[in-house]
Amino acid sequence: MATLKDIARALDLSITQVSRALNDHSDVNEETRLRVKATARAMNYHPNASARKLVSGRSGMVGLVVPQYRNIGQDRLFMEVVAGLSTQFSGRGMQFVLHMMAEHENALPVYQKLIGTAMLDGFVLIDPMEQDLRIDFLRQAGVSFVVHGRSGKTVDYPYFDIENEQLAYDLTAHLTQRGHRRIAFLNGRADKSYVTVRKRGYTRALRDGGADVLPHLHLNGEMDEAHGLTDTIRLFSGEAVRPTAIVCGNVRLARGVYQGLAALGLSVPGDVSVVAHDDELPALRASAFFPSLTVTKSPLRDSWEPLADCLAGAIEGKPLGTLQRVGSYSFIERNSVATL
Amino acid sequence: MATLKDIARALDLSITQVSRALNDHSDVNEETRLRVKATARAMNYHPNASARKLVSGRSGMVGLVVPQYRNIGQDRLFMEVVAGLSTQFSGRGMQFVLHMMAEHENALPVYQKLIGTAMLDGFVLIDPMEQDLRIDFLRQAGVSFVVHGRSGKTVDYPYFDIENEQLAYDLTAHLTQRGHRRIAFLNGRADKSYVTVRKRGYTRALRDGGADVLPHLHLNGEMDEAHGLTDTIRLFSGEAVRPTAIVCGNVRLARGVYQGLAALGLSVPGDVSVVAHDDELPALRASAFFPSLTVTKSPLRDSWEPLADCLAGAIEGKPLGTLQRVGSYSFIERNSVATL
DNA sequence: TATGTTTTCCGAAACGTTTCGGGCAGTCCG
């Protein structure tokens, strides 16, 4: 591989000047710069990442650390994340490193080691918990990172998120405005940060709309079809008061809910109204539901670009203000809600 | 981060001796070695990967470069590969870098750049073509790599593979021995190396078994359920002579074949016998077919360990002989074959 | 002519590690 020294020798220049020319520094003659760049290309020069990292502290590599859980091979969401981020970083000339942990390995030692060996410039954190040790750890270690979501009380780090509270509020309020008073919410796993946030929006909308806040109508769990199905059947099985409408954390849940209601002989929206939040994962289209599903929509695939932007910015040392972004969502009314 | 210098200062030793102690070199006092290792642990020392790479040429990072195709998010096979390899390399204290290319990007410049910047020690190549430019390129660049499969005439590189020719031979011979003379083979895409190899085994078995070699019974295509279904229906639709048995490249194809035969009102194995090769992907069990499927079986998940072994060995400079491995397969007779 | 100001360049140090060549005791052998 060609080095700076080779180029310098070929052009009878100093290594210093070649380096400065390639990095577009000010004090190098325009003509020299062009000559240097031309021969660099000709000699197929690529700067050695290790050497660069050693002195400048940057390697151009960022990482994502994920636990390897049971059925990760079947998780489209996960692939969406990996493909999206990888593409984004590649497009910025950065390398994206995926590190998969063993199933129940503790994440912190892994970060510890990755930081210690200093090969990565920063990390993307997905799926934050409401109390997330990783955030504290990385913040304290002084490493750049960006979070997909927000968690904890002090949000003094780069992130990309959507307005989960407002979105849950909107979905719930849409139902209260149409006369619903008993509204269930199939939410995600209780330890995720966005789940807490959405619950807040849901509860607030219930209060504002004068509806009943019934604890047994708020359910936590995995957000897949199976849970949508079983939760629905449970909601309509016991002695407890039954909902007239269901808010679903995502479209997968809603699919299960539709199946459950069908199995119970209940119609949408005749007997029960259903709304959901739509991440727009491929092969699961809310508009193709029957009846078509009313949703708040914000495509997950719009996250990768701002996430990569924010991490790259954080590494470059840009001010925090420019590194905290909130994505928008739209409300799409379809045919899954009845007015009481 | 603690450096060698810090440890040396703390123990009043030279940097040299600390380095040698940590790397278990010969000429360092046993007691010194222990003291050094203890304080290294205490100071939470991790060797700087960039510095190490710069001088020793090793960074402990290996890469996998994959094209990002249409439905990668739904491809379980792909996730299987990523999860498997990542786990294996993590277990060896190495970092696994996944680089995803844009959809129709040319692979060679990507390798070019990855090699040029010299951050990776080696590559895993999956899904080799019969004529694979990547192999030539990496060989010529002098970089370590391991291939999942074999391709080309001169196989002078590390690989892990299974005996694809013999396996196709066995499946086909199993049918000829039971009196079948017109045997179809739903093979993979023609440019893949294992597809050519399997075709050879299939053809040889036909000849050896005195069966007819009918070109229209050998079909190439994507190895998924959809192609199994459509190919089956085509096989039994035209004027051409029809098979009494079908060999499938994998179980996904076989699933489609079963559906196709059912749709045509043909029974397995009464009207048509079916055999397949089973990679043992999760959630697709050949034994749960009805009737249960006769297969050659070699779990794909047994590939990752030897692949990682071979790449690690290649990087360490082990002789080629130890880096070329062939996995075994077993023949499992079930109920999908009739004797004519 | 003396003094500044630009423009363009370069030497040397630094990053953290590995490794080559050598050095200094102490011990063993003849």
Add this chain to the structure above:
DNA sequence: CGGACTGCCCGAAACGTTTCGGAAAACATA
């Protein structure tokens, strides 16, 4: 007692890059 060997240690160079502090030359200003 001289030479060879062994055990333990160290200084210095090297890897390829960036960057700091200057410096020579050319030109403008007073």
